[in-house]
Amino acid sequence: MKKALILVDIQQDFLPGGSLAVPEGDAVVPIANQAMKTFDLVVATQDWHPANHRSFASRHKGRKPGDIIEWKGLSQILWPDHCIQNTPGSAFAPGLKVERIDKIIFKGTHPDMDSYSGFFDNGHIHETGLADFLKKSHVNDITIMGLATDYCVKFTVLDACKLGFSVRVIQEGIRGVELKKGDCEKAINQMKEHSAKIIRIHDLLGNDAETGI
Ligand code: VGL
Numbered sequence: 001m002k003k004a005l006i007l008v009d010i011q012q013d014f015l016p017g018g019s020l021a022v023p024e025g026d027a028v029v030p031i032a033n034q035a036m037k038t039f040d041l042v043v044a045t046q047d048w049h050p051a052n053h054r055s056f057a058s059r060h061k062g063r064k065p066g067d068i069i070e071w072k073g074l075s076q077i078l079w080p081d082h083c084i085q086n087t088p089g090s091a092f093a094p095g096l097k098v099e100r101i102d103k104i105i106f107k108g109t110h111p112d113m114d115s116y117s118g119f120f121d122n123g124h125i126h127e128t129g130l131a132d133f134l135k136k137s138h139v140n141d142i143t144i145m146g147l148a149t150d151y152c153v154k155f156t157v158l159d160a161c162k163l164g165f166s167v168r169v170i171q172e173g174i175r176g177v178e179l180k181k182g183d184c185e186k187a188i189n190q191m192k193e194h195s196a197k198i199i200r201i202h203d204l205l206g207n208d209a210e211t212g213i
């Protein structure tokens with residue numbers, strides 16, 4: 001059985017200066033580069049929206065980012081336009097060692113459905129292909145990190161736990177949006193309740209941590 005690292009949405013728009021900037025989002029890049037060296041398989045997800053995606057506040061008259069609407073029976077937070085397919089904002093973060101990525105999974109590609117989890121859309125109807133890829137690759141042990149703690153990381157971790165994977169999350173490798181104070185802490189508690197194990201980057205690297213790979 002193999003171990004995989006899942007890098008969630010480490011993309012320009014989620015970094016400081018991006019359209020949906022996550023505070024200190026850029027701090028996860030060196031952690032990702034270190035972690036990638038220690039896995040059989042590295043998978044990266046990319047939030048990959050069409051320009052007319054329904055999660056964009058700009059698509060809803062009189063609404064602004066942060067507003068919540070009801071949409072197909074789900075409550076949907078409206079976001080600034082972000083991670084539009086094939087634009088600089090959806091590209092991987094500068095400095096991320098993309099040559100170490102074995103497989104890319106796109107999500108949020110349907111104009112009418114959002115997808116926080118790397119496995120399923122928010123309605124749990126369509127799969128992204130991540131679960132099949134991991135099963136086909138004989139992976140049962142996954143380690144997750146990336147952006148954002150309180151949205152895409154959280155839902156990817158919860159789905160991975162529900163699908164029966166053994167799941168670890170790298171504490172230094174996650175940062176959150178924190179629309180409301182305490183959202184990140186709540187997200188981490190939920191992950192733990194679903195049996196995800198929070199680890200430190202040092203737990204992966206052991207003595208290599210000192211050599212600064
Ligand atoms: C994300 C909000 C909207 C994320 C993606 O990657 O956490 N958050 N789209």
Ligand code: ZN
Binds near residue numbers: 047049055082083108
């Ligand atoms: Zn998105």
